[in-house]
Amino acid sequence: MIAVTGATGNVGRALVGRLAAAGTPVRALVRDPHRARLPAATDVTPLTVTPEPAAMTAQFTGVKSLFLHASVTSDHTAAFLAAARAAGVEHVVVLSSIAVEDDPAHDTFIHTWHRGLEQHVRDSGLDWTFLRPGVFATNTLQWAPQIHAGDTVRGPYAKGVSSPLHEADIAAVAHHALTERHSATAHVLTGPEALTTEEQLAAIAQALGRPLTYTEIPPQDVVPEMFPIIPADLVPGFVEALATTVGTTPPLTTTVQDVTGTPARTFAQWAKDHADDFRPTSASGA
Numbered sequence: 001m002i003a004v005t006g007a008t009g010n011v012g013r014a015l016v017g018r019l020a021a022a023g024t025p026v027r028a029l030v031r032d033p034h035r036a037r038l039p040a041a042t043d044v045t046p047l048t049v050t051p052e053p054a055a056m057t058a059q060f061t062g063v064k065s066l067f068l069h070a071s072v073t074s075d076h077t078a079a080f081l082a083a084a085r086a087a088g089v090e091h092v093v094v095l096s097s098i099a100v101e102d103d104p105a106h107d108t109f110i111h112t113w114h115r116g117l118e119q120h121v122r123d124s125g126l127d128w129t130f131l132r133p134g135v136f137a138t139n140t141l142q143w144a145p146q147i148h149a150g151d152t153v154r155g156p157y158a159k160g161v162s163s164p165l166h167e168a169d170i171a172a173v174a175h176h177a178l179t180e181r182h183s184a185t186a187h188v189l190t191g192p193e194a195l196t197t198e199e200q201l202a203a204i205a206q207a208l209g210r211p212l213t214y215t216e217i218p219p220q221d222v223v224p225e226m227f228p229i230i231p232a233d234l235v236p237g238f239v240e241a242l243a244t245t246v247g248t249t250p251p252l253t254t255t256v257q258d259v260t261g262t263p264a265r266t267f268a269q270w271a272k273d274h275a276d277d278f279r280p281t282s283a284s285g286a
Contacts, residue, residue, distance in 0.1 A: 006069025060087035
């Protein structure tokens with residue numbers, strides 16, 4: 001049995017789908033089982049997160065491997081891992097961040113938080129695999145409200161460069177890491193190409209079959225509503241991080257292909273897969 005936290009998120013849902021399709025016993029640990037909408041073969045179990053490990057062991061009964069999305073466990077990650085180990089879990093695959101690879105001299109909140117997460121895992125005594133993805137392609141879903149409203153997206157740093165990564169590729173690597181037990185391994189994951197912010201919007205426009213324009217605004221004019229998936233208090237730091245991507249060459253890895261045998265999906269493919277997310281509700285039929 002493999003347990004998956006964050007099972008209703010972008011990566012977790014894709015991972016549960018892969019495991020279920022392969023016939024692998026999978027338990028989705030979710031906050032609201034009634035709203036999970038996961039494959040019928042999935043064991044959907046209420047997630048318990050508390051400061052006391054003994055109160056969390058039951059959810060791991062029969063589980064040997066765990067996929068950990070640590071935003072789910074927050075300040076109780078160490079206790080959660082202790083409960084997993086006490087219940088017989090042997091291996092944990094952790095969704096970390098490529099920011100861990102950064103020079104500590106250029107410390108950021110993301111770097112520090114994920115470094116701490118990885119240390120909790122090392123200290124847990126569990127066998128581990130770290131997934132260190134770069135920029136998620138799903139970050140561009142933040143543009144959806146503006147695209148629903150018109151043909152212009154306003155934001156900072158049109159020439160910022162990244163290598164956006166399809167969540168399905170993260171799930172595919174996680175699947176292999178869990179089922180093949182990639183022991184004491186850190187996988188650094190990126191998309192297959194470097195694209196500017198403008199080029200990413202152009203790919204979404206192509207998928208939608210309508211013109212879209214990116215209008216760059218000064219960073220001081222950014223308001224939290226432009227980044228609805230980021231907590232408002234973190235937006236200034238996020239915008240500062242975006243400034244560092246202008247005129248740079250982001251890392252590109254072949255990890256997705258090396259692990260899965262299939263090349264990483266392009267951003268154009270991601271845009272096609274998510275085109276309906278950028279269409280107004282009335283057009284998508286949702």
